Amino acid sequence: MPRLAITPEVPRDLDALAQPVRRDAVIAMRRFLRNTTSAPHPERVRNTRDPRVATLRLADHCRGVVVRQRDVYWMVAVLPDAEAWSYAQRHRFAVNAAIGVAEVWNAEALERVEPALRRSAESTGERLFAHVCDTDLLGLGVDAQLIPLLRLITTDANLDALEPLLPESQFAPLWVLGQGGSVAEAWRALDAQTAVPLNGAAVDVADLPAALERTPDRAVFVPDPAALDRALAVPLWCTFLYPTQYRLSHQDEFEGSVLVTGGAGTGKTLVALHRAAHLARAGDGRILLVTFSQGVAAEVAAKLDLLVQEARARERIEVGNVERLAHRIVAEAEGRPPLLVGGPDLATLWQEASEISGDLHSPAFLLREWEQVILAQNLCTVQEYLSARRPGRSVELDDEERTAVWKAIEHVTGRLRAAGRRTLLQLAAEASMLLGRDTGDLLGDDAPRVEPYRHIVVDEAQDLHPAQWRLLRAAVPPGPDDLFIVGDPHQRVFDTRVALSTLGIKAESHRLSISHRLPQEVLTWAVRVRGGGPVDGLVDGVTDLVGFRATRPGHRPEVREYTSDAAELAGMAAHVTAWLEDGVPADEIAVAARTAEMVRQIKAALGPAAPGVRVSTLHGLKGLEFRRVALIGVADGVVPAPDALTPAAEDPTARAHDQQRERGLLYMACTRAAERLYVSYSGRASPFLPP
Numbered sequence: 001m002p003r004l005a006i007t008p009e010v011p012r013d014l015d016a017l018a019q020p021v022r023r024d025a026v027i028a029m030r031r032f033l034r035n036t037t038s039a040p041h042p043e044r045v046r047n048t049r050d051p052r053v054a055t056l057r058l059a060d061h062c063r064g065v066v067v068r069q070r071d072v073y074w075m076v077a078v079l080p081d082a083e084a085w086s087y088a089q090r091h092r093f094a095v096n097a098a099i100g101v102a103e104v105w106n107a108e109a110l111e112r113v114e115p116a117l118r119r120s121a122e123s124t125g126e127r128l129f130a131h132v133c134d135t136d137l138l139g140l141g142v143d144a145q146l147i148p149l150l151r152l153i154t155t156d157a158n159l160d161a162l163e164p165l166l167p168e169s170q171f172a173p174l175w176v177l178g179q180g181g182s183v184a185e186a187w188r189a190l191d192a193q194t195a196v197p198l199n200g201a202a203v204d205v206a207d208l209p210a211a212l213e214r215t216p217d218r219a220v221f222v223p224d225p226a227a228l229d230r231a232l233a234v235p236l237w238c239t240f241l242y243p244t245q246y247r248l249s250h251q252d253e254f255e256g257s258v259l260v261t262g263g264a265g266t267g268k269t270l271v272a273l274h275r276a277a278h279l280a281r282a283g284d285g286r287i288l289l290v291t292f293s294q295g296v297a298a299e300v301a302a303k304l305d306l307l308v309q310e311a312r313a314r315e316r317i318e319v320g321n322v323e324r325l326a327h328r329i330v331a332e333a334e335g336r337p338p339l340l341v342g343g344p345d346l347a348t349l350w351q352e353a354s355e356i357s358g359d360l361h362s363p364a365f366l367l368r369e370w371e372q373v374i375l376a377q378n379l380c381t382v383q384e385y386l387s388a389r390r391p392g393r394s395v396e397l398d399d400e401e402r403t404a405v406w407k408a409i410e411h412v413t414g415r416l417r418a419a420g421r422r423t424l425l426q427l428a429a430e431a432s433m434l435l436g437r438d439t440g441d442l443l444g445d446d447a448p449r450v451e452p453y454r455h456i457v458v459d460e461a462q463d464l465h466p467a468q469w470r471l472l473r474a475a476v477p478p479g480p481d482d483l484f485i486v487g488d489p490h491q492r493v494f495d496t497r498v499a500l501s502t503l504g505i506k507a508e509s510h511r512l513s514i515s516h517r518l519p520q521e522v523l524t525w526a527v528r529v530r531g532g533g534p535v536d537g538l539v540d541g542v543t544d545l546v547g548f549r550a551t552r553p554g555h556r557p558e559v560r561e562y563t564s565d566a567a568e569l570a571g572m573a574a575h576v577t578a579w580l581e582d583g584v585p586a587d588e589i590a591v592a593a594r595t596a597e598m599v600r601q602i603k604a605a606l607g608p609a610a611p612g613v614r615v616s617t618l619h620g621l622k623g624l625e626f627r628r629v630a631l632i633g634v635a636d637g638v639v640p641a642p643d644a645l646t647p648a649a650e651d652p653t654a655r656a657h658d659q660q661r662e663r664g665l666l667y668m669a670c671t672r673a674a675e676r677l678y679v680s681y682s683g684r685a686s687p688f689l690p691p
């Protein structure tokens with residue numbers, strides 16, 4: 001029986017065919033898998049660069065290009081006859097000598113650029129790789145046939161131009177060397193291309209089938225027609241994973257907790273989904289997949305349904321946010337659903353508290369002190385508060401002032417208690433105390449009496465408050481694979497700057513660097529919005545955006561200035577209409593603004609002409625992705641929102657944090673765009689927009 005592996009291009013190519021041709025092609029592929037008498041057979045192509053290449057006639061004027069070794073057929077493209085033959089002639093296929101992954105080489109294109117590189121090399125003695133010897137290049141898996149070409153490269157711009165022509169496993173280490181990096185650093189970049197570690201085994205460059213098993217982003221085996229149908233029906237991310245994504249999601253077992261950070265669109269959510277799927281298939285016990293909000297939970301659960309089609313494994317995974325978990329635990333313990341305090345009532349209480357403190361501290365100051373110092377450290381008595389550190393708070397408070405602040409805050413907590421109401425953070429704190437009673441010492445190694453979950457997988461982790469972390473920590477016993485956490489501190493939209501280690505969560509840290517969502521132009525622009533600087537949170541110390549890159553070119557963000565709000569809204573509506581006319585589905589378009597009032601205006605301006613287009617606040621875009629995104633009202637005085645900034649006179653550090661958070665919010669919103677980003681303002685531009 002032949003064994004068939006496919007590249008991600010195969011589902012894409014099939015989808016590009018006319019329906020009847022696609023149907024015939026899929027039927028032919030099924031026959032090929034069953035090896036029936038009517039199955040297509042490999043036909044040689046003349047003048048190929050790789051003798052293993054053949055085509056399978058799949059339908060009228062339509063062929064699959066396959067690379068054949070022993071009983072294995074690697075289908076790399078499905079194209080009309082002439083294009084299929086041309087593809088077969090232009091490409092060659094290899095196994096990376098250092099890490100053993102399969103590589104597709106556009107050999108003809110590389111031959112074509114050679115004369116231009118030679119000409120530019122003749123005019124200068126500069127050589128980009130002069131400092132690296134052939135032995136080191138070969139040791140890094142660089143293909144021997146490529147080395148003469150590399151010796152002609154004079155600048156890193158030359159090398160960048162080659163990126164689309166080279167396999168990523170070749171380009172990644174070369175890029176590091178081209179930037180002046182050491183061989184050791186280039187090795188690290190190469191290692192990031194390793195999905196299945198070799199563990200000391202030697203690479204056999206002649207063994208393509210073995211290499212395919214190590215290349216989950218370029219080859220997936222479809223053992224039977226049912227597996228083929230499934231691979232063609234689900235989104236590509238269900239089937240193909242990039243090397244680091246695969247390694248993190250498919251590792252048999254991690255000793256303890258794992259933290260994966262990475263920029264926007266690097267696949268953190270997908271890795272979280274695959275990890276949950278892997279754990280559900282492998283072991284027993286329940287798994288909680290934590291999402292940022294219940295709204296996002298529905299989207300994540302739908303993705304999980306696509307990924308995990310085995311009912312037993314799917315049933316083991318619960319998707320929900322921390323608030324829902326806290327609510328359920330408290331409701332079960334108290335025998336009725338807990339009551340939450342409404343925003344206006346809470347605002348009144350903080351106003352009263354401020355007056356109690358003699359108006360020395362504003363309601364906002366007291367609220368932040370409560371959430372970021374008292375609840376964050378779970379301080380239960382004034383004595384604990386008097387001796388507590390107050391990280392991130394720049395206004396010093398002496399004992400007398402602290403006592404006054406405590407009294408003011410007690411006014412709020414006392415009133416809430418009397419009314420039988422709680423805030424969401426109080427609910428989380430309460431739930432972790434309740435769980436702690438059942439599961440043993442919250443942060444210690446005591447064996448739990450109950451095991452709420454065997455594993456917890458956390459998405460969008462950058463915005464969880466310490467009280468919520470304590471709850472999650474209490475909800476899963478310490479052990480292998482207890483917590484698998486993904487997040488991006490640069491996208492933080494709340495005031496939760498907490499390093500996991502300070503909460504007793506010791507996690508081994510990993511990073512994803514390549515954005516598979518963003519076009520290069522959007523990524524570069526968004527990074528300028530973010531300011532690029534390091535941020536704290538999740539990890540110990542700071543995280544920066546160094547190495548964060550995209551591989552796909554696209555369109556530059558369009559930034560438009562208008563002279564009035566009305567003109568700006570009309571411009572936005574015209575863009576959305578044009579996008580819809582381009583054939584972009586409405587649910588692939590989002591329009592967002594900083595304030596609820598602007599959201600209302602956008603809805604009115606779009607009217608019934610754009611049903612299905614997502615219209616929301618910037619916050620509402622969190623965790624989502626659209627082909628086209630329009631951000632409106634990115635003007636001075638709107639972004640950052642003045643009422644979200646602490647007055648500098650009250651607390652300059654808090655103000656700086658607020659500014660960073662507002663930047664993170666705009667950055668997060670910009671990075672939802674997989675294809676095009678449109679940003680507009682009337683009047684003066686937001687200070688966050690790059691000049």
Ligand SMILES: Nc1ncnc2c1ncn2[C@@H]1O[C@H](COP(=O)(O)OP(=O)(O)OP(=O)(O)O)[C@@H](O)[C@H]1O
Pocket residue numbers: 236237238240241242245262263264265266267268269270271488491515516517623624625671
């Ligand atoms: N293995 C893959 N195959 C196909 N597409 C992928 C893959 N990995 C990532 N992508 C693309 O990148 C997008 C971003 O993935 P995902 O939402 O998991 O990223 P993220 O890091 O969680 O993003 P963010 O932090 O910005 O919300 C996906 O929707 C998909 O379009």
